[in-house]
Amino acid sequence: MTVGDDVFFASVRELGRLLGTRALSSVELTTAYLDRLESVGPKLGALVTLTRDLALSQAKQADQERAAGKVRGPLHGVPYGAKDLLATKGIPTSWGAEPLKDQVFDYDATAVERLRASGAVLVGKLAMVELAGGMGYNNPDASFTGPGRSPWNPDHWSGGSSSGSGAATAAGLVGFSIGSETSGSILTPASFCGLSAVRPTYGLVSRHGAMALCWTLDKLGPLCRTADDCGLVLQAIAGPDPRDPTTEGRFAWTRPAAARRFRIGVLKNATARAQPEVRDNFEKSLEVLRGFATLDLDVAFPDFPWGPAVGLIVDAEGAAAFRDFIESGGTRKLRAQSDRYGGYVSLMTLAVDYLEAMRARVPMRATLDALLAKYDALVCPTRGSVAPPIGYDFDKPPVPVPRPAEGAPSAPATIPAGNLAGVPAVCVPNGFGANGLPTSLQLIGRAFSEATLLAIADRYQQATDWHTRRPKVAG
Amino acid sequence: MPTPRRGFLKSLAAVPLLPAAAAAQTPSPSPAAAPTPAASPSPAPPGPVAETLARVVEQRYGSQLEAADLREIAKSIDESLQGAERLRKAMKLTNADEPVGTFRARPPARAGRS
Numbered sequence: 001m002t003v004g005d006d007v008f009f010a011s012v013r014e015l016g017r018l019l020g021t022r023a024l025s026s027v028e029l030t031t032a033y034l035d036r037l038e039s040v041g042p043k044l045g046a047l048v049t050l051t052r053d054l055a056l057s058q059a060k061q062a063d064q065e066r067a068a069g070k071v072r073g074p075l076h077g078v079p080y081g082a083k084d085l086l087a088t089k090g091i092p093t094s095w096g097a098e099p100l101k102d103q104v105f106d107y108d109a110t111a112v113e114r115l116r117a118s119g120a121v122l123v124g125k126l127a128m129v130e131l132a133g134g135m136g137y138n139n140p141d142a143s144f145t146g147p148g149r150s151p152w153n154p155d156h157w158s159g160g161s162s163s164g165s166g167a168a169t170a171a172g173l174v175g176f177s178i179g180s181e182t183s184g185s186i187l188t189p190a191s192f193c194g195l196s197a198v199r200p201t202y203g204l205v206s207r208h209g210a211m212a213l214c215w216t217l218d219k220l221g222p223l224c225r226t227a228d229d230c231g232l233v234l235q236a237i238a239g240p241d242p243r244d245p246t247t248e249g250r251f252a253w254t255r256p257a258a259a260r261r262f263r264i265g266v267l268k269n270a271t272a273r274a275q276p277e278v279r280d281n282f283e284k285s286l287e288v289l290r291g292f293a294t295l296d297l298d299v300a301f302p303d304f305p306w307g308p309a310v311g312l313i314v315d316a317e318g319a320a321a322f323r324d325f326i327e328s329g330g331t332r333k334l335r336a337q338s339d340r341y342g343g344y345v346s347l348m349t350l351a352v353d354y355l356e357a358m359r360a361r362v363p364m365r366a367t368l369d370a371l372l373a374k375y376d377a378l379v380c381p382t383r384g385s386v387a388p389p390i391g392y393d394f395d396k397p398p399v400p401v402p403r404p405a406e407g408a409p410s411a412p413a414t415i416p417a418g419n420l421a422g423v424p425a426v427c428v429p430n431g432f433g434a435n436g437l438p439t440s441l442q443l444i445g446r447a448f449s450e451a452t453l454l455a456i457a458d459r460y461q462q463a464t465d466w467h468t469r470r471p472k473v474a475g
Numbered sequence: 476m477p478t479p480r481r482g483f484l485k486s487l488a489a490v491p492l493l494p495a496a497a498a499a500q501t502p503s504p505s506p507a508a509a510p511t512p513a514a515s516p517s518p519a520p521p522g523p524v525a526e527t528l529a530r531v532v533e534q535r536y537g538s539q540l541e542a543a544d545l546r547e548i549a550k551s552i553d554e555s556l557q558g559a560e561r562l563r564k565a566m567k568l569t570n571a572d573e574p575v576g577t578f579r580a581r582p583p584a585r586a587g588r589s
Binding site: 341 | 558
């Protein structure tokens with residue numbers, strides 16, 4: 001079978017079907033993805049290291065096992081990419097940073113181990129914002145591989161910090177990818193690249209072997225073309241791990257045949273200050289959701305200083321995690337100007353301020369949980385805008401931004417809130433906005449409610465076709 | 476309200492407005508808010524505590540930094556301090572409120588990550 005766009009952009013489930021019917025071997029599929037990733041990946045700033053030898057060896061093994069009647073599961077023989085903060089034995093793991101580009105670990109991260117055990121094939125280490133944005137980047141050009149570019153419009157950012165995971169998956173360079181989120185780093189690239197993704201509950205996926213930016217906020221999760229795929233991948237990487245003492249809970253994914261009617265809370269001011277297309281697409285999404293869910297409108301989100309709390313925690317924990325690197329001058333060699341001095345700022349975080357944030361986190365988490373307990377999900381746009389252009393600082397856009405009127409409402413800070421509370425979120429594409437760039441719908445739920453969120457997202461995708469749209473990618 | 480110092484947090488706060496103007500051929504005002512003229516207010520200079528902490532940075536790491544960096548560092552420290560103050564004012568905590576993550580005397584069987 002010829003490997004063309006229908007294969008490159010196929011869902012994991014469909015790739016599994018092609019492999020299962022022997023329409024395609026894993027070696028053929030892997031070779032095609034390797035060639036495409038090698039050719040297109042650098043143009044999108046998505047690739048750090050192509051793992052050709054490893055991938056072909058894993059693919060060959062997958063084919064041999066399948067021929068012998070051993071199929072490890074739905075990921076068996078499916079190629080994927082890993083954000084370059086996941087340790088891979090004998091293969092460089094750069095954390096997106098020039099001074100660390102030759103760093104090599106002698107073990108695999110648990111997520112990589114588990115994907116190998118599921119039969120998945122690692123084709124590449126994907127680009128990311130240096131140190132996962134921990135030093136305070138203020139520009140898309142904050143990786144030693146250059147800015148991540150959206151395959152929908154390469155003049156625009158693919159989002160961060162899982163920039164390569166977003167770009168590579170959306171461009172059909174991998175079957176799926178793994179990203180990480182401390183505060184927005186999975187949801188943002190998924191939103192900007194038109195992907196489905198899960199930010200799992202804190203502790204559901206082992207962080208063993210992942211770069212530590214923030215011990216109490218870091219999470220790993222999948223970026224895929226469909227919500228169903230996210231369930232398949234999350235199932236493979238979730239679960240307890242003695243090497244990560246924060247792990248708890250398990251996750252199993254079965255695509256619901258006839259799901260019950262859901263109850264969804266629509267956040268008040270969800271589209272405040274959003275771009276017009278984001279607002280319109282969100283309203284259309286609500287109409288789709290009404291087909292299988294009861295919607296409560298104007299649900300008030302807890303009004304806490306979520307952003308400052310997350311900022312303090314990232315500052316303090318990130319400064320501790322990278323203290324030696326900062327003090328030795330390592331951050332002076334980073335790409336983004338603000339990353340070169342941000343670490344010194346973090347080192348000055350007062351211990352009492354950090355502890356106050358960690359104390360405040362308890363009632364903030366409880367208040368959010370009390371709200372989430374009333375619903376299967378809360379819903380809002382993932383981001384209020386499409387991807388910004390490359391070449392400008394986030395706070396210095398090319399065209400002056402009109403300031404909102406005094407007292408005008410702002411959208412709920414769902415991304416820092418969800419991360420501070422450690423609760424899961426799922427996002428799916430829900431249309432397009434300016435410059436042909438995708439917009440996205442976010443579902444937020446209680447801790448360990450990923451199956452419910454994915455069931456809602458899957459129902460949404462059964463009623464829409466945004467997840468089947470493909471960017472034009474020049475090979 | 477102080478702008479979060481961190482770029483990715485800053486982007487979370489700013490981007491909903493940013494590309495609306497940046498991506499369109501002509502700036503389009505937010506539908507939810509009547510825009511005021513685009514001129515930004517002049518940022519206040521860093522407060523004395525931020526200046527003092529910036530001098531600590533200079534004392535410890537000055538050989539690695541340039542004057543422009545130190546100015547940015549003072550501003551960023553000031554933003555962080557303002558964020559901390561805002562959090563403290565918003566959350567009324569009592570003496571008994573403990574932070575997340577409780578210390579336990581008995582070590583876990585296999586603590587830590589290799």
